[in-house]
Every structure is written in C-alpha cells, then in structure tokens.
Amino acid sequence: MTQNRIDANFQALQARGGKALVPYVTAGYPDLATTGLLLRRLDALGVPLIEIGIPFSDSIADGPVIQGSFHRVLAGGFRVADLFATVRAARPGLSAALVAMVSMSLVRRPGVSEFAQRCAESGFDGLIVPDIPLEESPEVLDAAHKAGLRCIMLVAPTTPDARREQIARASEGFVYQVAVRGITGERDALPDDIAEFVRALRAVSRLPVCVGFGIGTPQQVRAVCDVADGAIVGTAVVRRISEAIDAGHSPDAIAESVTQFVDELWKEVAAA
C-alpha cells in the first residue's frame, strides 16, 4: 500500500525544514467548478495540505463567515456526491493531501464506513469530524482506518492535560490544536498560550501539530509556525471568496484573488 499523502507531505516538508500552510475552502462555494479550479491553483503553489469544508446546515463550531458560505452553497442545491465527483476529477493532477472537514450528521447518513469509503475512493487522504469528541470517535477512527484515511482529532484550549494525551494518541496524520476559545473566525490578536499548548502536545505525541481557528494574517501564520508544524487558515480564505463573489468576479478571478492571498501566507513559512 502506498504511503498516505498526509504523512508523505509532512515528511517531505520536515526534511527540507519547512512548515505547513493549510488553506481551507468551502466545497461548492460558489460552485463546484470553482472548487475544482481552486484546488488546482492552490496545489500549484505547493501547499502540502488543503482542507475542504463540506457545508452543513447546522455547524455549531463555525462563525458567521463560514456559516454564511455553507448556507449559500446549500441554498444552491449542493449534494455531497457531486463534491466527491469533483474531487475524483481533480485528484490525479494534485500533489497536496486533501482533508475533508465534515459534520457527523453527514458522515452518519450513509453510514460511517460507507462515508469513509466514498471519501477515500474520491481521493481524500484524511477526515476531520469537528463534532466528535474522543468519547464518540472510535467508530469514525475505525472506519477511517479501514478506508486508508487519516482521522485528525482536535485539541482545544479547554482540554485538560490527561485528555490532551489521550486525544493525541488517537489522532492520525497530525494533531489539530484549536487556537482560541470559541468558534471559527478571524481575530485581531491570538491568545498567548498557543506555544504552551503546542509544547504540551509535543511532550506526548510525535505527530505534526497544526494550529487553526482565528488565524488570518501573514504575521499570525508566521507566529504560529514558529512553534507549530503548520497553520490552518479558513475564515480569512473563505471571506476572500465571498468578497470576490459579491464583487461579481468570474471563477477565474475568484481563484486568482484567493491564490494570491494564500501565496502571501505560504511564503511566510515555506522553506526556500
């Protein structure tokens, strides 16, 4: 069996002393053709991972920007099967690992194993289910494992020490350290305790640690990557998609605007 792309891309990155920039895009925003285009453009920048958020009607952890994108996509009649087709078509030309961020409701509907299989077959490399804590994770971890997907678990600033270690042990691919207490969305300043949380994770896990929630500027990406292995940027990317849509831009111009922004962030941390 070939190595999982998440593991391979982190190894390659670490070998040349680089850090990961993980852009997040909302699937089907504004349409799936543009999502396919965005995947190809972002991949061409050389980012090691791309996170694809699958819209859900009732996503608890998301702030207004990502929620807004979800509701617009769902109003357009988005279907999960169409996203899988888009990813399957784009996959052969991409080097980046693809990670699906998806709510448990959507995972559970066709059955956890079936959903994981469909993800893997379409070309996803990993899965993040933000509304399953450790207690509810075994069936998802098991299904992901059987499908050859990495199941990435989240650690929060509110996570107690003993639990942090349990989550880090369960996580695969990397560990997702949530930076802020609260929902997704850009913050003017990041909390001071991120470095401390990352250090605590390093003490109990050899997996790469990526930090997400609240990160949206080149300075914040650099600061996070000074201590962690990567920074995940969601809302700031999706906001640029929204602004480009609202300005009436073509799919190509939307992709251009997003790619330019992500390139700025990526240059902060990509090794020469």
Next chain:
Amino acid sequence: MASSSSVFEVESGPADAGVPDARGRFGAFGGQYVPETLMAAVHRLDEAYIAARQDRAFWRELDHYLRTYAGRPSPLYFAARLTERLGGAKIYLKREDLNHTGAHKINNTLGQALLTRRMGKKRIIAETGAGQHGVATATAAACFGLECVVYMGAEDVRRQKLNVFRMELLGTHVVPVETGQKTLKDAINEAMRDWMATSDNTHYVIGSVMGPHPFPMIVRDFQSIIGRETRVQVLAAEGRLPDYLVACVGGGSNAAGMFAPFANDHSVRMIGVEAGGEGVGTGLHAATLAAGLPGVLHGMFTYVLQDEDGQTLPVHSCSAGLDYPGVGPEHAFWKDSGRAEYHAADDGEALRAFTLLSETEGIIPALEPAHAVAHVVKLAPTLPKDRIIVINLSGRGDKDVVEAARLLGRHIG
C-alpha cells in the same frame, strides 16, 4: 415518593428511569456530539449535576421555589364535560398551564438556575422558539440575579414581539439570530456558539430534553415533578394508575417529565403527539419520530428530519413550540423499545381541539398541548368509560390567541 398520600408532600428529585448510562446513552441514542472546546464545560456540568442530584438539600431548595414561586403543585383536573362530549374514557388534565409564566418551562429553568448558582456562574444563556422557554429563563434569571442572554431566530422575534418585550422587561438581552432559517434550531446553534467562548462563567440553560449529555437527563429530572405529582393525584382520585398518558412532543420535555415517573409501570401506555403541520405526507410538518431518521443534531444522536445527505430539513407547525427537526434521545429510545408510541396531529386537528377545550372546559390551551388534546379526541371515544387518560396540559393559550384568531379567519387587530 410512592408513600406520599398528598400531592403537597411530593418532592422533586431525579427520575428513576435506569437511563441514561454514564456516557449519556439512552439505548443507542444520546451521547455527546459537540466540539472538543465544549467538552470541558459538558464534563464540569455533569460532575456538578451528579453531585447536586445526590444532595437532598439541592432538591429541597428547588421544592421551595417550585411551591412558593412557581405555584406548584399544579392541579389534576377531571374534565367532566370533555369526557361527556367524547363519550368514552375519563379524561384528566394535568394543569401545567397554571404555573408561573404559563407553562411547564419554569420547572426546568428554576432547577438550572439553582444549578448555575451552585457552579458559581453568574451568566446564563438560552435559546427560544416561540419565547416560552426564553421567558421562563429570563424569569429565573431575574429571580436569582443572574445576567441573561436569550438567542431567538429573527423570524421568531418578528412573530413573537410580545414575548420579546416580556423578556426585556425581565432584564434579559434578546439577540435575534439571522443565520439559517432564522428559527429555533438556528437559535440553538447560536447559543452553543456563545457557550464555546464563555463556558468559564456561563451556563447554557437548554430548554428541552435535548442536546449533549447530561442535558437530556437534567431537563427530564427537573420536569419529572409533573409525573410525580400526577401519580399521587390520580391515585388519590381513582385509586389506581391511569391507562394512558398523552403529551405533545417537540423537543419533548413536558412529555418526558410526565412519562419518566411511569416508565416502569407497564400498564400505563405513554403516547407522544407530534406536530403534523399540514400533514405528515406533505413535508410541511415537525413529526420527527414519525418521519425522521436516526442522525446527529445539536450534540445528540436521535431521530432527525433530514435529507439524503444528512442536512436538516425545514419544519412547519402552527405551534412554534413544536417546530423542531430533532427530538430528545429518550423519546427515540422509548420509540424503538416500544415503551411509548408516537402519533401526529395536524394543524387543523390541533386548532379544533384548541376550540373544543376552550368551549367545553373554559380552559384555553396553548397550541402545543392542543395537539395532545387532538389525539385524545380520536382516542377517548374508542375506549370504555372506565379507562383513564391523563393529558399533560403543558401551557396556556394566551400567547396563541392572535395566531389562533388568524387561523380561524377572525381579525382582532
């Protein structure tokens, strides 16, 4: 509890239902499907509640407020004229409509406010649909001097101006929610989002037997005073347990509170009545247990009205309090185990029952329990006259008169 001979001696306390287990499972249902950021808060709440649950002083204090502030016990009334009209089983009404703030909701909010104080928190938040739980939470906040924020769908804020003003009078800040369908489910999402950032000083007073464990257990326990009193009252009146308990189900808190103390009495049939809206076949309804599928919503695994992808479907009912696409996990458990049965009453049936109860008994019910009455209109005539039905009349209809007038084609300005 069974030894109490007078309803004035009935005490509040945990429901002895054998579920959920330590992980919050009612059979296959329930659980804790929330982001890791909330797990610390959910665990702290569980610890605090388990301690309170075993502390008689906690329940004694709750009883003090239930009696001297909320007006408990609520009467069990024999509806003689309704019984005669329907010509079958004897019909009793558990008068939760007579509680302070006009519904059963106050039983839960007083309990959770006491729990908030016990945890040393100063701020509470809540979601509300029609505004009844919001008003009951705002009332408890004023009673205990807590800061209170209530999330309410912008669409509901527009439709329920009176309740918005009531909450504001009580010193609560009402936040209109502009996301999604701008109704109850979106208000719940927004309250959860607030709680993700504020759980250090804030308790989320959830309004029904739903959400992540331990909420379904906590709310059921606080509402179980309804069934405890009913048990003593019906024994005093009839010398035996009832044959049927009938209650409306949205999230399901008034039904769970009525049913749980009878869950081990297998001679008592428990019937939940959901909102059939314009008809379960039309797609315009809120009959989750009748037409939903097992899925995940608002932190719990339960029946959910959702599409083939798992996206939550829009719901419809003339009654805003039943307009919810999920249902408490204990009801999902009772449905699958066969312990309770669930039916739907549509908007037209509920409205006719609303009118019938007003005319025959001088009691204007809320549109929510009018659904329970509507089911009894069908059930009672099929039963012998020695059978006993208890309807949980969970709220009064004052809040609904404008909507009812509109539905009946009258103009009252």
